[in-house]
Amino acid sequence: MSEPLRIALAGLGTVGGGVIRLIEANADLIARRAGRPIVITTVSARNRQKDRGFDVSRYAWEDDMVILGERPDVDVVVELVGGADGPALALARTTFEAGKALVTANKAMIAHHGVELATKAEAAKVALKFEAAVAGGIPVIKGLKEGVAANEIARVYGILNGTCNYILSTMEDTGRDFADVLAEAQAKGYAEADPTFDIDGIDAAHKLSILSSIAFGTAVDFKPVAATGIRRVLAADIAQADALGYYIRLIGMAETEIDAGGNIRLFQRVHPHLVHRDHPLAHVDGATNAVVAEGNFVGRLLFQGAGAGDGPTASAVVADLIDIARGDIGAPFSIPVAELQKAAPADVGHRTGKAYIRFNVADRPGVLAEITAAMRDAGVSIESLIQKGNSDNAQVMVAMVTHEGPESAIAEALRLLDGSPALAEPPLVMHILGE
Secondary structure, three states, X not given: OOXXXXXXEEOOOHHHHHHHHHHHHOHHHHHHHHOOOEEXXXXXXXXXXXXXXXXXXXXXXXXXXXHHHHOOOOOEEEEOOOOOOHHHHHHHHHHHHOOOEEEEOOHHHHHHHHHHHHHHHHHHOOOEEOHHHOOOOOOXXXXXXXXXOOXXXXXXXXXXXXXXXXXXXXXXXXXXXXXXXXXXXXXXXXXXXXXXXXXXXXXXXXXXXXXXXXXXXXXXXXXXXXXXXXXXXXXXXXXXXHHHOEEEEEEEEEEEEEOOOOOEEEEEEEEEEEEEOOOHHHHXXXXXXXXXXXXXXXXXXXXXXXXXXXXXXXXXHHHHHHHHHOOOOOOOOOOOHHHOEXXXXXXXXXXXXXXXXXXXXXXXXXXXXXXXXXXXXXXXXXXXXXXXXXXXXXXXXXXXXXXXXXXXXXXXXXXXXXXXXXXXXXXXXEEEEOO
């Protein structure tokens, strides 16, 4: 058997510990599948003395993780520290400058700096792999890069954040409101103490930008991703969606279009949707992730499984290491950086579909007429409308589902209502998937 593939591991948290346990538990199997042993030689973390449940003294230790890639006893660096910039980015750059390969689970770094890092990896003729950065243990990146490589992908979308999906499905099952379920998720460790990246859709947006680059051959670009989270979803919205035959899920969606000048434009949006009960994403519960890809020859594919956790994420990291051990370098984003297309953001105004719009308004005469007049003037056709009073605060919830129409019309209706004293808060719009 060939010489071992020698690994330096930066970050010994949940995933880092999982990688160590997996490599140790399945060492023989991994060696047979990789064609050579994979061994950890060096580790680095913030606190050397912390009790992690395993013995770090078996490995060489570096206080400064940025120099891991420069060590002569390291072939591949595994970065599990996180953060778009800072030490993680410095480590990645140093690793490629030293001519070493990098495996990372850092979706923020890839979303913000993926083109730069891929360029450095290609120049050094080494691998940059990041399967664990999207959807944990689900091999969706490998599936898009290899399994459907011959297909033109029309659309990629899915449930990309387990925290949000846990919160929404728990609200669905219990009838409780968002703040209550979020507090429970934090107490159980399903949500961070500061859950902003998860519940505001930023984490899902990072992952979506990576998926869309691989699916469409475009340069990864996080900035244009429109992200709306789930903070404003009420138990009443979930109950109303259920009555209409839908579940609410936070969906990241990307697709390309060709404008009038023949230029490619890229639509990328993370947004809570009403998902029809017949759609495969409707029944994805708990912290599970799921990604749908639609190819012109393969049709619709569903990738589903555990989107986080030490075991699934470590599994994705070690799968990348096995590929490197076999000699698989490949283009990080499926095609060389020089051939990635620069796609301008798509204009969402002409997109068509149905939507759910919820208003919290003052309980007084004429409010409903004001709302429906704005919809009429903007050209929004209403399919159904429900009004429910709230005796506790003298407010009324008005929820409507529109007929299919352009998103620009909904935006115009909300503009006409902007500043109205009848509105207790800005309306909530959720698009409908699966009609």
